[in-house]
């Protein structure tokens with residue numbers, strides 16, 4: 001294991017008693033390794049973690065909640081704040097209890113519990129990277145597009161660095177279009193990206209006991225897979241495709257969910273242009289989704305090395 005690399009990137013967690021801290025002296029004695037060798041070590045750890053995420057997905061069908069975890073870590077970004085980590089974003093702050101307790105994050109503690117053993121095994125991978133790696137891998141494994149991801153995100157160190165509550169979108173605001181623009185424009189995202197990213201709701205369910213949205217169960221969710229219950233946006237809610245746009249448009253089945261912020265994608269003329277396109281052209285959706293997801297995953301991230309690195 002590349003000790004200097006782990007020290008340089010801070011070995012997230014923030015505990016002064018972290019077992020790897022004791023290795024600092026050893027790393028100083030042996031001197032620093034070259035940047036490319038450190039990046040190689042980090043890439044090897046990330047690849048190991050990626051394999052474990054794939055196994056986890058196979059065993060538990062937790063694709064949707066891992067996508068939500070990545071999105072809720074990065075979606076707190078405020079482009080108007082230049083100071084890191086005050087700007088929020090993909091910095092691993094969602095691992096702290098104070099942020100997990102934000103209303104919008106109800107249930108995400110379960111996602112953290114699922115991936116914590118992977119974090120323990122690959123401790124050189126930051127939480128910020130692991131959240132985004134898990135999300136992108138879940139999309140790809142569910143049949144979605146390959147996402148051009150970059151890694152090397154640095155973690156915040158302490159709960160005091162978590163963003164304030166209220167930066168994520170609400171599902172039933174008085175003016176859904178205005179609300180979506182206010183929240184996503186603050187992140188630096190545009191109308192096309194809002195619509196493409198909303199297509200992630202092709203996966204997963206809403207649960208009344210978490211968000212307050214959705215039915216307790218439907219014909220599509222009563223037998224799982226995973227913990228049964230909730231209401232999905234699509235009938236095959238573990239398959240990433242463009243059925244979200246078809247189903248939200250047609251509204252032919254009361255067992256499928258349409259939030260006010262989903263419905264508005266076919267009501268607002270600028271959103272509608274993209275939503276109609278994605279409903280008939282899955283390739284266009286996949287291409288725009290992959291680009292928007294990668295952008296979302298980088299919001300507010302501080303990379304080490306500064307431009308990050310990709311895995312092949």
Ligand code: HEM
Nearest residue numbers: 064065067071169170171197200204205206207210211261
């Ligand atoms: C556009 C504004 C958005 C709103 C208002 C919204 C709202 C919600 C709500 C209320 C739930 C149900 C949570 C629960 O009860 O457990 C949910 C689930 C989900 N959201 Fe969103 N969301 C938005 C955007 C996004 C984006 C941008 C992504 C990803 C790129 C995303 C991915 C997901 C996924 C995958 C689930 C299912 C989670 C599960 O099954 O455990 N959402 N969202």
